[in-house]
Amino acid sequence: MANPGYGKRSAPDQRPRTSADFTHLVPRDAAIASYIDSLRDGADISVKTLAKALPYGQCAIRTTLNRLQEEGHLRRGSECVASGENLIWVTRTFFSRTARDDTWWAAFSRGDVPTETQRTTRSRAFILLAALGRTAPALTLSHRDCVTLEPQMTEWLTRGATEAEITHALTAGLPDRIHHPAALIATRLQTKLPPAREPHTVLRSLECSECRAPGTLEALPGGKCRTCRGTPTHQEPTLPAQKVRAHAQAVRSGLHPKP
Structure with a gap:
C-alpha cells in the first residue's frame, strides 16, 4: 500500500x-x-x-x-x-x-462526472440467464451473476444455439445440492460451448422476371434483362462505316514513312 x-x-x-x-x-x-x-x-x-x-x-x-x-x-x-x-x-x-x-x-x-445512460432493455442472453430459475429453481441467479455471465451466454447465441438447447445444456443432470449456481453455470457454459458453425454458402442466382434469363444484378436493372426492357443489346456506332473508313484513310495518308 x-x-x-x-x-x-x-x-x-x-x-x-x-x-x-x-x-x-x-x-x-x-x-x-x-x-x-x-x-x-x-x-x-x-x-x-x-x-x-x-x-x-x-x-x-x-x-x-x-x-x-x-x-x-x-x-x-x-x-x-x-x-x-x-x-x-x-x-x-x-x-x-x-x-x-x-x-x-x-x-x-472538474468533479462533474457524466453518468452513463442506463439500459432500458436487457439483452437476450441476460433474459435467458434470469429465466433459468423458472426451469430449475436451484439455478436462480442474482442480477450481478446475470451481468457477469452475460458475455458467455452471448457467445452461445452467436454460435447459433437455440434457447431450448441452452436450457437443456444448463439444467439437465443437475447434482442434488448446488451451493454456487453461478459457478456451476459458468463451468457448463465453458465446457459445453458448441463449436462455431461454418459460414453458410449462399447459392443464389437472379433471373429476368419476364423471360427467366439468368444474369447478374447489374444486368437486370428493375428485374428485367435488356431485351425485355426494349433496350438494344448492341449500340449503333456514332459514325457510319463509310465515314470511319474515310477518316482512317486520311490519317494514313498524312503519315510520312521514316527514311
Missing part, C-alpha cells in the same frame, strides 16, 4: 468486471491492467513497485502505463485533500476498468 492519501484511485461509475475487459490491449498491457484492476484503492502502483510484483522491467511497465493512458484507462494527476487543518496536494493515479474518452476525464477532473 502507498502512503495514506496516495496510490491508486478507482474511477467512478465503472461497468461490472467481465472476461473481455482488456481484450483490446496487447497481452502485456492487458496483464498489467488486470493486475492494477485487482488492487484495492490506495495500493502503490508506482513503476518500481509494479516491477517488483510483475515479471516486467521498469521500462516495459512505464511504456504500458503510458499506453493505458492513451487508451483511456488511466490518468495521472494531483488532488487537494484535507489533512487536519491543512490542505495538501497529493499525487494520485486514477484507474478505470472501463475505457473513457478525453471528454469524460475532463469532466471528472
Whole structure:
C-alpha cells in the first residue's frame, strides 16, 4: 500500500468486471491492467513497485502505463485533500476498468462526472440467464451473476444455439445440492460451448422476371434483362462505316514513312 492519501484511485461509475475487459490491449498491457484492476484503492502502483510484483522491467511497465493512458484507462494527476487543518496536494493515479474518452476525464477532473445512460432493455442472453430459475429453481441467479455471465451466454447465441438447447445444456443432470449456481453455470457454459458453425454458402442466382434469363444484378436493372426492357443489346456506332473508313484513310495518308 502507498502512503495514506496516495496510490491508486478507482474511477467512478465503472461497468461490472467481465472476461473481455482488456481484450483490446496487447497481452502485456492487458496483464498489467488486470493486475492494477485487482488492487484495492490506495495500493502503490508506482513503476518500481509494479516491477517488483510483475515479471516486467521498469521500462516495459512505464511504456504500458503510458499506453493505458492513451487508451483511456488511466490518468495521472494531483488532488487537494484535507489533512487536519491543512490542505495538501497529493499525487494520485486514477484507474478505470472501463475505457473513457478525453471528454469524460475532463469532466471528472472538474468533479462533474457524466453518468452513463442506463439500459432500458436487457439483452437476450441476460433474459435467458434470469429465466433459468423458472426451469430449475436451484439455478436462480442474482442480477450481478446475470451481468457477469452475460458475455458467455452471448457467445452461445452467436454460435447459433437455440434457447431450448441452452436450457437443456444448463439444467439437465443437475447434482442434488448446488451451493454456487453461478459457478456451476459458468463451468457448463465453458465446457459445453458448441463449436462455431461454418459460414453458410449462399447459392443464389437472379433471373429476368419476364423471360427467366439468368444474369447478374447489374444486368437486370428493375428485374428485367435488356431485351425485355426494349433496350438494344448492341449500340449503333456514332459514325457510319463509310465515314470511319474515310477518316482512317486520311490519317494514313498524312503519315510520312521514316527514311
